[in-house]
Amino acid sequence: VANRRLLLGIDIGGTKVALALGDADGGLLSASRHEAEVARGPDHMLARIVDEAHRLLGAAEGKLEAIGISCGGALDRRRGLVLNPPNLPGWDSVPVVAHLSGALQAPASLDNDANLAALGEHRFGAGRPFANLVYVTVSTGIGGGIISEGKLVRGLSDSAGELGHQTLDPQGPPCGCGNRGCLEALSSGGAIAREARRAVEESPDEGAALLALASGKPDRLAAWMVAQAAAAGDALAAALWHRAMEYLGLGIANVVSILAPQAVIIGGGMIAAGELLLAPVRSAVRSRVRLVPAEEVAILPAALGPDSALRGALALALELA
Amino acid sequence: VANRRLLLGIDIGGTKVALALGDADGGLLSASRHEAEVARGPDHMLARIVDEAHRLLGAAEGKLEAIGISCGGALDRRRGLVLNPPNLPGWDSVPVVAHLSGALQAPASLDNDANLAALGEHRFGAGRPFANLVYVTVSTGIGGGIISEGKLVRGLSDSAGELGHQTLDPQGPPCGCGNRGCLEALSSGGAIAREARRAVEESPDEGAALLALASGKPDRLAAWMVAQAAAAGDALAAALWHRAMEYLGLGIANVVSILAPQAVIIGGGMIAAGELLLAPVRSAVRSRVRLVPAEEVAILPAALGPDSALRGALALALELA
Secondary structure, three states, X not given: OOXXXXXXXXXXXXXXXXXXXXXXXXXXXXEEEEEOOHHHHHHHHHHHHHHHHHHHHHHHOOEEEEEEEEEOOOEEOOOOEEOOOOOOOOOOOXXXXXXXXXXXXXXEEEEEHHHXXXXXXXXXXXXXXXXXXXXXXXXXXXXXXXXXXOEEOOOHHHOOOOHHHOEOOOOOOEOOOOOEOEHHHHHOHHHHHHHHHHHHHHOOOOOHHHHHHOOOOHHHOOHHHXXXXXXXXXXXXXXXXXXXXXXXXXXXXXXXXXXXXXXXXXXXXXXXXXXXXXXXXXXXHHHHOOOOOHHHOEEEEOOOHHHHHHHHHHHHHHHHO | OOOOEEEEXXXXXXXXXXXXXXXXXXOEEEEEEEEOOHHHHHHHHHHHHHHHHHHHHHHHOOEEEEEEEEEOOOEEOOOOEEOOOOOXXXXXXXXXXXXXXXXXXXXXXXXXXXXXXXXXHHXXXXXXXXXXXXXXXXXXXXXXXXXXXXXXXXXXXXXXOOHHHOEOOOOOOEOOOOOEOEHHHHHOHHHHHHHHHHHHHHOOOOOHHHHHHOOXXXXXXXXXXXXXXXXXXXXXXXXXXXHHHHHHHHHHHHHHHHHOOOEEEEEOHHHHHOHHHHHHHHHHHHHHOOOOOHHHOEEEEOOOHHHHHHHHHHHHXXXXX
16 A cells, blocks of 8 residues: 555644544544643754654555644644744744645645634544534633534634633623633633632632642642532532533523534533533523524534544645645 | 516515515616515415516516525525514414415525525625625614625524524523523613613603603603614713613624624614714724734625615525526
8 A cells, every 4th residue: 555645634732742644534544642842942843743744654655645734823824824822932933834844745734723623523523423513622721613514614814713702791800812701711721720729719618628639739720620529519619610611501502592503512621521511511502592493402522532633634634635 | 688587586574575676696676665464464465475576577577587585583494484483473384485486487495584684785785895794683683694605604493693692691681582681682672672661760860861752651762762862962871872782792792703704794773873883893892802803804884774685585596596
């Protein structure tokens, strides 16, 4: 199979970089993952990616047909530039597409991680049965991607899908984006950790269970600890979790009213909470959404775990090949 | 031009029925409008529509190629049925498409009025320059339609675009849909009139200017009176109007964050308020939307006035022809 057609997907993150080699249909042949080492700068990272790609390609035999690249933060998709993502300090208009396309001798394309996670779940994951879906990532932040009739809805400057920045409480807490009361500022992992810290500092007694999970250090509190303590019956954790999930349900219900998708696929680190997250979201959609047949909207966990965007990068390569 | 190809658009409403005859490109040749006379039932209305269509066709010369039909409320687009819209009492699964297609000897298709208003503005109105837009109708209720890459986003059961039913205040006033705190329950003409009635009954002195516009009868208060009194400097009216427009801006900002459209086109009766409505919406979008380039989103009044859906029905006929 020396002339087999191969595709390469690359997911550039602030902590890890992942590569996946796929066959001509985007099916997964092999993958690798390594530390991002962002402190060493973009040249180092790109050289390491090229090395890893050669290693995967050398073991596979075949011809590389196309490369799909996923990256978070601000991109210029048309020019193939990574602009200046918050998780890649020191990167400023890095020509990732030109560099990797040149070094690996194949056409390449770039898109943001939330869009590619949506595409990955649509092509290879929980979204396969659905031509119209919304992917929501609930992690430190909240983002999303929209698939309509099997295609990504990209919007102005490829910025569609910012459902984490709908305002749900006009006077709510400040959001990293500059607005107040965004869904992300109310329901993300970052928001839950922030509220948990505030609560245990205000009421150390009621916060004892949470503090114990954080080894007594409020700074170490994370959203998963709140989920765990809530599941174990801790009242303060349950109240914090309940409030965040109520807003998450509200935000997802709003997206369902606006787009009437066949499915909402939820990924990101917080989906590890499973039913603790899914049940309140389903309940909010069923109770709040009246003019869209809410009972027909499937609300499902992502199937590809941390690889949604990586598999989406393969799907992007598939579009180029 | 006896063999000229003709298209027919029909807009069935609860108070008026409108017909438009178009050329093969959907360009407007002639139009008519008559009272809906809903009390006389669907058979009467359909017979009258057929008469009017024959009259328009008789004056035009040419061959009818296709018919597009707009109607509010619940429809079955695929089967061509008007189910049971609140503004057409007594209508229950009326086979409008089969009836008009048979009587006028041309293929026909049906869609809801908000979708067709979006399509009409996209093809013939303020939305012509934009492949990606959101149309918002602000009237007694609030509805919408979404155009992505030049096509209507229809969603489950053709129910996409219900942006008036995003929840903006979880404990807010009850909405006609069964939820609470929907955009429609906070910012529609119906909501503004309701709040104005409550306010003048609670504070007749502060409400004197509004009451005068309603001939002293709170029941006659309408949203346009609130806009007019607010523009004239009345404090109570200005407070009511300001609050409603703040939520309208919030709801439209949310849609912009989710879809990043090139344009938001605002139609419906309340757009008669002009800048009094547009300015606060533009301001909310500019201040709330941070991750989409909000300054590039055109926020425009509809160009076709009450005919957005009628022209959209012609655009629908164009797709069939």
